[in-house]
Amino acid sequence: MNISLPYGKGFLTGELPDSRVAGIIRSHLDEYQPTGTEEYLVEQALLNPIESLPLQFLARDAKKIIIIASDHTRPVPSRLLIPPMLREIRIGNPTADVTILIATGCHRNTTKEELRQKFGDDIIRHEKIVIHDCDDSQNLSLLGILPSGGEFRVNRMVAEADLVVSEGFIEPHFFAGFSGGRKSILPGVCSRETIYANHCSKFIADDHARYGRLSNNPIHRDMIFAAKKAKLKFILNVVLNSKHQIIHAFAGDCEKAHLAGSAFLSSLCQAKPLISDIVITSNNGYPLDQNIYQAVKGMATAEMTCREKGVIIIAARCEDGHGGENFFQTFNNDLSPKTILENILRVPQNQTQADQWQSQIFARILSRNTIILISEADSLIVRKMRMLPAHSLEEAVTLADCVLGHSHGNITVVPEGMSCMF
Template sequence: MTNIKLPYGQGYLEAEIPDERVAGILVSDMHHYKPAETQVEIVRKAMENPIGTPRLREIAKGKKKVVVIASDHTRPVPSKVIMPLMLEEIRKGNPDADITILISTGCHRGTTEAELLSKFGPEIMASEKIYVHDCDDESMLVNIGTLPSGGELIINRLAVEADLLVSEGFIEPHFFAGYSGGRKSVLPGIASRKTVMFNHNATFIDSDRSRTGIVDGNPIHRDMLYAARAARLDFIVNVVINSDKEAIFAVAGDCDLAHIEGRNFLNSQCKVSRIPADIAITTNAGYPLDQNIYQAVKGMTAAEATLNEGGVIIIAAKSNDGHGGEGFYKSFSEEQDVSKMMAEFLATPSEDTIPDQWQSQIFARILKNFKVVYVSEAPDNIVEDLHMIPAHSIEEAIRKADEILGKSDAKITVIPDGVSVIVL
């Protein structure tokens, strides 16, 4: 028997699969990568050797208002490692800098005090100014121009008024922006809902360039990079993390050039060749990425890339926060015909994009081609309303997949971390 261990919430699910059924296991080499230095040493070294810019301490000289964009509660960025080093470096260049940490929630809910404490620790919480971005707070939003696609670029006022704008983040495969990190700190991170909606429009999402691991010709990436430049994002510190959410590689410097270096490292570790099978088991990498069904669509795209036509996706995502998006949920609970949904998405003008439409569009694409068995703690009725089949263990999910396929010997490809691999 082959034992599989899948990230699930803050723990793991384990299951045994007969050896003869396992087609293969797709695992990022990153999980086996063992850096020679500690996380602090890795980040510090990157900051001492920035790509395309002077050191942050030099950039900070003479800059009164400094804004550091930080990720929110949905991203496993090791901020306890990165943020103290960034703050130290800024103050070495400018001891009197007026620093604000701006939480880049995008269109997510606001990050709670408890989540901020978990993210930064008590010292930063007690001593630093922290502001949580709200994409709907008109009083805190400023229009700074037009994106290449024609959308309005509206971002947080604190970033616009800053003398120096920098960001922390992490780089991982992203299912329509190509990669996370870098320029995404601005768009969608601190952008208005209107700007995010336009950037995530149906035509862009439908592009075959808007896929995991692709930036060349990716219209979503193009707008995001333009937004970062327009906002004067002068310096980034981005890390690549392993399955334990620890930094194993870091880059610092220019928001594009440093990001490219990070992507190159990620590609060297994360690209895997598809292993065709009738069943694919995947995850959304555990906490914090598997808190809801909405986010778990990302992990499904890895399974989508390896499955045979008409196959079954099994995804394990704890989803203790439920569906994760009201618009996303209603789109599926109120319409049973996913082909009709797709047609409606594609007919929607960019400026009329609605919240969660992009996620719904990608999810509909998956549901058109595959059955999905969902292992979670979400209520069964919510899972069923979202056109999926609920299960509460991997063993139960495999039994249900076998019933769907009408056979008990279908080959299975396992993807323990569905957001860390780029399936070719």
């Protein structure tokens, strides 16, 4: 059986014995037939906003308008979303002062070249673009206390704007339930302390903080509060297939439009787990598989359909290496993953550390399963992070067989690990 996994900007291919493959689990995103072109879908969403006035009407009396845009770690086709949003705003208010604010959360700054790839030269030349800095205390405003008890500090430009809108995409998210919508505010343009309070160990450990779950999810609860407190009035979110093409678009009220998009996505991505000895998956390719830190998301999907003490094989190019110094150093010691997890669970909310949430989920998976990483990352780094390095699918399966102690373990393949929910 020939297997093809998204890997960087291309694919990783290999062969598996037919007799060992228990099944291949895919979302139905690629099967869905959109009702028109990508541009048409975006236009229709803007013309028919969900429980909101059209964007041009919202912009009429707004002098300062902020459009929050996703950063380089997300495959959002911003060059298809931002121009029609700007057009609608300027139809309603030609003299509005518009700034595009890049929602980096705690990520590194987006480079000029990444901005150019994301928006195109025309937007770069003619629009004001500001990159959010979660540590710039002079440009952060306190807007209240989150339901969780953490302080809600947000970019001052958002706090002082007359109208705040955002673009983004909706995908399954391993602890927020779904990406998109309210996440443009928290974590997108908040202070590091606010993000850390929301991503505390207690919340990450909550059974409701999982893929596809919004109800009773404490992380989502904080995010909704933050979005409303920051007066996020309008969103334009899209759903993408494996080729990062828009198959549906949702615009309007921050919460209602996001719920509609999440429901649509669930109808295509929800799957029944097929528990196996070995699970093979990916992190959906570039830009989602740039580092090990991001690849934890695909591992979290595989965890849901891999038996305890089984093996997860994930293909993620990881050209940026580990992706977080604190994340790396958490595992670069003599402590077992179980001990690391126990230590993290004891950390109070107001003492959450950098990358702690990712380390917590990674340690949880490592405590349960062996992970083999097919990547371009330094093999020494991979080993220091308690994984086994491999450079091909066949090599990874051979390693998995060695871990299991036999060569007849059944295999489940989830080609796009971030597009399925169990």
